[in-house]
Amino acid sequence: IEISRTFNYLPNEFFVIESKAVLEGPVTIRLEFTGSLTKALDGIYKSTYINTKTNKTRHLATSKFEPT
Numbered sequence: 001i002e003i004s005r006t007f008n009y010l011p012n013e014f015f016v017i018e019s020k021a022v023l024e025g026p027v028t029i030r031l032e033f034t035g036s037l038t039k040a041l042d043g044i045y046k047s048t049y050i051n052t053k054t055n056k057t058r059h060l061a062t063s064k065f066e067p068t
Contacts, residue, residue, distance in 0.1 A: 001027070037061055 002020040009016050017029065037046040044063045051058050 001023065004018045004020045006015065006017050033044060037044065039046055044061055046059065047062050048057050048059050050056070
């Protein structure tokens with residue numbers, strides 16, 4: 001896929017990727033992320049839960065993956 005441009009659309013908190021051609025069918029896009037995981041509930045953040053079978057705390061990285 002040839003990308004013509006990328007930009008942030010701040011009113012909706014979108015990251016926009018424009019291709020040079022109209023894309024047919026389903027497309028998979030992979031993005032790399034580098035940054036800090038915090039407990040703030042925005043972007044990608046660190047969370048925990050307790051596994052009820054083992055009673056152990058589990059850690060995970062998660063996101064709402066939607067504009068806030």
